[in-house]
Amino acid sequence: MRKLIILTCFLAFIACKEEKKEVDNKEQSEIAYASFGEKITDENVISKEEMAAKFENLKSGDTIAVKFASNINEVCKKKGCWMKLDLGNDKESMVRFTDYGFFMPLDSDNKEVIVDGRAYVTEISVEELQHYAKDAGKSEEEIAKITEPKITYAFEADGVLMKP
Template sequence: MAFDKLEPKDSLKVSFTGKVTDVCQMKGCWIKVSLDGKEEMRVTFKDYGFFVPKDITGREVVLQGTGFIEEISVEDQRHYAEDGGASEEEIAKITTPKVTYSFVADGVLLND
């Protein structure tokens, strides 16, 4: 997979298909997508110009945009966990920054 070759500060313009594993339950402003069943990628939407339905976990999506690697701060991880509906106990367990695959989508297609 092309994302495996990315280094921090690299980016890759791409379209790909993946399965949604999590959705922001506040307003659908981010999703997580499985990459080959091993890794997950956090997906946000360009300029917060659109959101997705909150009930699409398990659905397949086609994404178009830019992928990259980033370090997510503890504060941001806790915010995302809260938006995802995590308990206070789960949120409190987040104590270190995390390096992760990220993606800013400029287009999303929901497959049936």
């Protein structure tokens, strides 16, 4: 009987240790990202190619809730108040943050991110395009070349996860 109790205690101890390992591994995967804005997870994420296809099907005024992964092509160099994400095939999405509630680090270019929020199609005015170009550190000549509004794939992010 005593051996049975000792064996049971030993097996219970081993089981607890394995469960702790699983919890620790889950915590480590969550720690693999820097988090900005609302807390989001890396679950149910679509690829940048899938997101590009969704944008293609949107009309002006449409909005969809979505979470997708991509790379940062460019981030605002003054405050980190916007970023442009790669969608493949020379397309990108302009991302702003809900109520300017958070900003991205200024050195975030080329980092992998997951964004969660709302995607929509919009037209950006010449003045706004010039403002973004100035924020991005473009030259006066490059800014002066902006003379027409642009239809753009826009995204308002509630939360962002960024790989270090």
